[in-house]
Amino acid sequence: MTAPLAAYEGIVGATVLRQLRKFGEKLSGVRVVHVNSTREGGGVAEILEWMTRLMLELGVEASWEILHGNPGFFEITKAIHNGLQGHNVGISSRDWKIYEDVNAANLDRLRPRLEEADLVIIHDPQPAHLLRLCDRRKGKWIWRAHIDISRPFRPVWKSLRPIVEGYDASVFSMAEFAQPLPHPQFLVPPSIDPLSEKNRDLVPAEIEAVRIEYGLDPSRPVLVQISRFDRFKDPVGVIEAYRMVRKVSPVQLVLAGGGATDDPEGKSVLEDVMEAAGNDPDIHVLLLPPSAHRTINALQRLATIILQKSTREGFGLTVTEGMWKGKPVIGGDVGGIRLQVVNHHTGFLVNTPEGAAHRIRYLLHHQDGIDRMGATAREFVRENFLLTRHIREYLTLMLVTLRDIKANLVNV
Structure with a gap:
């Protein structure tokens, strides 16, 4: 369970929390949906656990959805993951069709939230194809790549890039990971929650x-x-x-x-x-x-x-x-x-x-x-590398991406 924002004051200081609350005021009521492929295991799930809760506390209507898939699908997406990280992998046209079909099978369940959201943040390649399927979307879509794709296996990136190009923006952890894409790109390194069970002081x-x-x-x-x-x-x-x-x-x-x-x-x-x-x-x-x-x-x-x-x-x-x-x-x-x-x-x-x-x-x-x-x-x-810096940067990129929706953006 993520601690309330006030609990972090002793670690990061009151000024940091006041700044976050000002950001929250500007984004109050904005509907944000995060989508990834697992609820537990790995850093992305840990980040989304605290990020969703703190966004809600700050007034953002944040939710977190999971892409469901069978073992065959995850074997394919693991191969995509490995290929993006530079390994020579074999992914057939049939595999890519399975990848697309599983994304399509998830859309009926996810469609209402995705279509009505002001901002959808898709994490990593597994749910990336949802963008192409959600043709009645109203908000902005961001692709967040958590992995090192600085030197991808070219056939894999050649297949994934046409999907990613359609997003309104993308986010990488480092400048070295970014690839040439026809939209704004942001750099947001991950972080930890210092008050989580994994990081808090122990007797x-x-x-x-x-x-x-x-x-x-x-x-x-x-x-x-x-x-x-x-x-x-x-x-x-x-x-x-x-x-x-x-x-x-x-x-x-x-x-x-x-x-x-x-x-x-x-x-x-x-x-x-x-x-x-x-x-x-x-x-x-x-x-x-x-x-x-x-x-x-x-x-x-x-x-x-x-x-x-x-x-x-x-x-x-x-x-x-x-x-x-x-x-x-x-x-x-x-x-x-x-x-x-x-x-x-x-x-x-x-x-x-x-x-x-x-x-x-x-x-x-x-x-x-x-x-x-x-x-x-x-x-x-x-x-x-604490979560307060991380969420501040997410709120900043949200404000920039949604400036047409939040036309009253002012300095915070």
């Missing part, structure tokens, strides 16, 4: 209970990577880095995460991880349910170092979460991780398991570096 007893539950030795450093079991997160590469470190330092590794209903590859990736971990008692592979927010919170607080060794990453909210807990992060030198991990200041960027192992060893021998980077990381998140 020491709760943290200790999680340590005991998973058999973590309090006398040895703990390396933690939290993420879906996804090949782009490179969990097997994390195990390789751990084994290099283990030759010189007695460390433990936690790979914890879950799946998402729109990601059918998770099971096979988890099997690969289990095979790579073997019988090592100091590698803890945890398949957690979507509701395990406080467990993830505690694991991140138990960590000596947070890892996120992705090979592609739209943003990486687990990086933000780890930094908010005052931990240095060793992350892949890709995508949105680059926005967060500042080399030698909030952590280190790496490209290989060898590079990750080198930086882990360095930090384990420099406790002062761990403490300094962790403190810097937390403040960096406070200044740049």
